[in-house]
Amino acid sequence: MVVGRNPLVEALTTGANIDKILVARKASGEAIDQVRTLAREKNIPIQYVPNEKLNGLTNINHQGIIAFKSAVIYQDLQQVIDWVLSKGETPLFLMLDGVTDVRNIGAMSRSALCCGAQAIIIPDKGVGALNEDAVKSSAGALEQIQVCRVDSLLKALDTLHLNGIKVYTSEMNAKSKVYELPLSEPSCIIMGNEEKGVQSYLTKAADDKFTIPMKGDFDSFNVSVAAGIILYEAMKQRLLTYE
The missing domain is CATH 3.30.1330.30 (Ribosomal protein L30/S12)
Structure with missing residues (x-):
C-alpha cells in the first residue's frame, strides 16, 4: 500500500x-x-x-x-491491438467481466498465455485485484501477458469491432457449440462473474453466443476451467489452420 x-x-x-x-x-x-x-x-x-x-x-x-x-503494468487496448497486428499475429483476447476471485483470474491468465492469447481486458471496477496472489496463481503469466484496463467494457467492445475482432460469450441455451466458432479468426472471449455470468448488455453486444457441451445435469464448469477449454479450442483451430 x-x-x-x-x-x-x-x-x-x-x-x-x-x-x-x-x-x-x-x-x-x-x-x-x-x-x-x-x-x-x-x-x-x-x-x-x-x-x-x-x-x-x-x-x-x-x-x-x-x-x-498493482503487480502488473496496464496497457492501452488500441496500442496492444496494433502491436499484435504489427507482429503478424491473429488477435486472441480474453475479457473478464466481474471475475472477482484472484485465483480464477490467475488460472485464466495462465491458460491464456499457454494457448497463445496475447492480452486480457479488465474493467477498472468490479474485478479482482491483480495483486501478488493473482500473479502467484498465474505462475507468473500475468507478468508476461498484456493486461488492458478500460473504463468501459462496452467501449472496449466497440474498439475490438472497429479493428475487425469478433467477440464471443457463453450462454447455457446458445445454439452454437464452442468448437463451431471460427476461433482461428481475430477473436475475443468474454468470461463472466463466477455466479452471475456475463452482463446482459455485453451479451447483446457480442457477435455470437456459444455453449460448452457437458455430460450430465450439473450446472456449469468453473469459470477458469471453462476459459481453459475455450482457449484450448482456439489454439487447436489455429494450429490446424496455420500448419
Whole structure:
C-alpha cells in the first residue's frame, strides 16, 4: 500500500503502478485534488469510503487516503491491438467481466498465455485485484501477458469491432457449440462473474453466443476451467489452420 497524501502524489507522479485508490468521503485539500487529477489522467479508479475503513487497513496516519499497488503494468487496448497486428499475429483476447476471485483470474491468465492469447481486458471496477496472489496463481503469466484496463467494457467492445475482432460469450441455451466458432479468426472471449455470468448488455453486444457441451445435469464448469477449454479450442483451430 501507499499511505498518505504526499507519498501517493509522489508515487503517481513518478509512474508507480497503482491498482486503485481509497479516499475518505470527507477528505479534502490540495493534495486530494491533485490525486484525483492524476488518477483521472492515468485511468486509476477511486473509491470513496468511510474513514473507519482506512483505519482498519493501517495503523499509520493515512490522512484520508490509501492506494494499492498493482503487480502488473496496464496497457492501452488500441496500442496492444496494433502491436499484435504489427507482429503478424491473429488477435486472441480474453475479457473478464466481474471475475472477482484472484485465483480464477490467475488460472485464466495462465491458460491464456499457454494457448497463445496475447492480452486480457479488465474493467477498472468490479474485478479482482491483480495483486501478488493473482500473479502467484498465474505462475507468473500475468507478468508476461498484456493486461488492458478500460473504463468501459462496452467501449472496449466497440474498439475490438472497429479493428475487425469478433467477440464471443457463453450462454447455457446458445445454439452454437464452442468448437463451431471460427476461433482461428481475430477473436475475443468474454468470461463472466463466477455466479452471475456475463452482463446482459455485453451479451447483446457480442457477435455470437456459444455453449460448452457437458455430460450430465450439473450446472456449469468453473469459470477458469471453462476459459481453459475455450482457449484450448482456439489454439487447436489455429494450429490446424496455420500448419
